[in-house]
Amino acid sequence: MGFCVFVQICIMSQKFFAENKNIAGFDNPGKSLYTTVRELVENSLDSAESISELLLFVANQKKPADIVGILVTNRSKLLRLLGDLKLDKADKAEVMKEIAALEPKDRP
Numbered sequence: 001m002g003f004c005v006f007v008q009i010c011i012m013s014q015k016f017f018a019e020n021k022n023i024a025g026f027d028n029p030g031k032s033l034y035t036t037v038r039e040l041v042e043n044s045l046d047s048a049e050s051i052s053e054l055l056l057f058v059a060n061q062k063k064p065a066d067i068v069g070i071l072v073t074n075r076s077k078l079l080r081l082l083g084d085l086k087l088d089k090a091d092k093a094e095v096m097k098e099i100a101a102l103e104p105k106d107r108p
Contacts, residue, residue, distance in 0.1 A: 051085065055091060055095050058071065058095050058098055058099055059094070059095065059098060065104075065105035068102055068103075068104060068105045069104055069105070071099060071102055072102050072103070072104050075099055075100070075102065078099050079096055079099055079100065082095060082096050082099070083096070
């Protein structure tokens, strides 16, 4: 699909939802507020689940060499991200320690 087709599809989608706000849940101020808050909560829960999965993933002692390489390459970003998150201190400290101690593995 070319860029022009992509742009046309985006414009058509925007126009459709602008003309049919009730489908997206934005047909009145009260419903708009409810829809916005619901989306924020759902997205936050999805993010929290993703962080939990990351923590379990990092804790796995049998990580493939490619995954260890990705974690090592992004170590400083991961440590900064985890440092800013409000998680259980013991879990957070353990995962941060695990990431900090990672060494690249030789690939088979």
